[in-house]
Amino acid sequence: MQLGSREQGMEYQERPDACLLCECSETGLDFHHWRYGENKVGCYLCRDCHDDVHRGEAKTENPGWLVPCVENLVSHHLEYHDNVDPEVDVILDRYNLPNVGDVVSMAIERESP
Template sequence: MVRLHEYGQSSKGDEALNRIPDEELLEAIRDLNEKTRKTPPTRDQMDEFGEYYGRSYRLRFGSWNEAVSAAGLEPREPIDSDFIEEPESCPLCGKSNSELDFHHWRYGDNKQGCYLCRDCHDSIHEGDALPSENNNWLIEAVENLVRDHFERHGDLEKYEILSRYNVTSEKLVEYGIQKMKSENKHREGKADDE
């Protein structure tokens, strides 16, 4: 199957598929709802199992929940607007011309997270930092965040990382900082040996 994304554009760049009709996109949500037996399916499930990427729906309908509603399904609870405002740019890389996605540090009733561009979001989930594949994904994700923050901003200030990215645990950030410092010390030791 050829994956489609961003207004139905084929991942292979086929211009003929540049604009898929709204009803076809909505039917893909209903089909996925039947396959996953979830009401409604999540945007992540659409990315993984659906015919189109979830971002296409956000671009076309304004949000995943709006697309779900247009498909005739009851949307899940949206992120509380008082919870965190979407910034003008990605707090990690500073890109201001890209769509931002909500990155969850914690799911459920006490959800917590921050908005990141797709590239930074994917970088945070590199390696074993996927909730669907690793029970310790959060530790790995925070380690990746600390590494990426250091590479882009040059500091390992705990409170800056906690507040900038709305991280759930001070201890996880401290652990990520210590691991980063240890890795840097190890690299410096190897360089001295050469």
Template sequence: MSEPTTDELLDEICRLKRELDKTPASTDMDEIGQYSVRDYQKEFGKWNDALREAGLEPNQPKKIPTDELLNEIQRLARKFHKVPTKKQMNDIGEYYGGSYQRRFGSWSEAIRQAGFEPNQQISESDFRNKPSVCQLCDSPTRKLDFHHWRYGSNKAGCYLCRDCHDQVHADGARPREDTDWLITAVENLIRAHRERGKKIDASTISERYNIPSENLVEHVIEKIGT
């Protein structure tokens, strides 16, 4: 399949603008557009630059969820097979390095929060276990986020679709918002797991979602009941 032309990419932005009656976000393009945001990044560098080329003003900036910032670092790491630099994020990333500076205090700290060490070389094999379906709802999708249970060099987590990822992080279950975020996140996961008719068993849940502590899972199951 041939790559879309510049005019085709811009026409699709305008079509979405008419359909949505608002300036489309990059997520709108990925979810209901004819092309992927990656096509626009290859052609224009950044989504906002593509909007400007189409004669539209970018949406007003809003606070970017921490997980989205970290997922973008991981996406670039998969692309380059090494930890991306701040310049690479500025040049081809979805966000600007300044967003990471403000959120994490430094680019190096953002890298650590994404589960890497600065200047770390990453084997391609580290990324080969990404499934083709969400591990919670089993829906096939090409857009899966890596959900962290543990950050740093001993990171652990699982792949979830955006909706399930948001569901697990509901009620402020984020490390920068709540010191007990992990318990809340596991609670949210187990409730969602149960709602989908899946077996409530600590060992099964720990293994399926790669939760490091089976004892924590047992504690949460006992807390919320089955």
């Protein structure tokens, strides 16, 4: 699995009016980084959701934080959006995820009843 970059110019989404995950509009938004450094990639989440996607092994101090972070995101996405049949591309685009479609797909399968 390659964790590559998205197309040039896709690093930042426009700042939404509400959290992309829980859709709360009453709190401020943080920019959640999927990649740091020169090629920053991320999306906007409220502080609570930002903390939720970084729970457990998804803390940035863990060298392998990205995979558990994406797994946490997918789990919460399914919880908040009641996706009976979620689509990988929808999740990738909604959260401006770098090339981690395989991780999203596996997380969806793991969460499916």
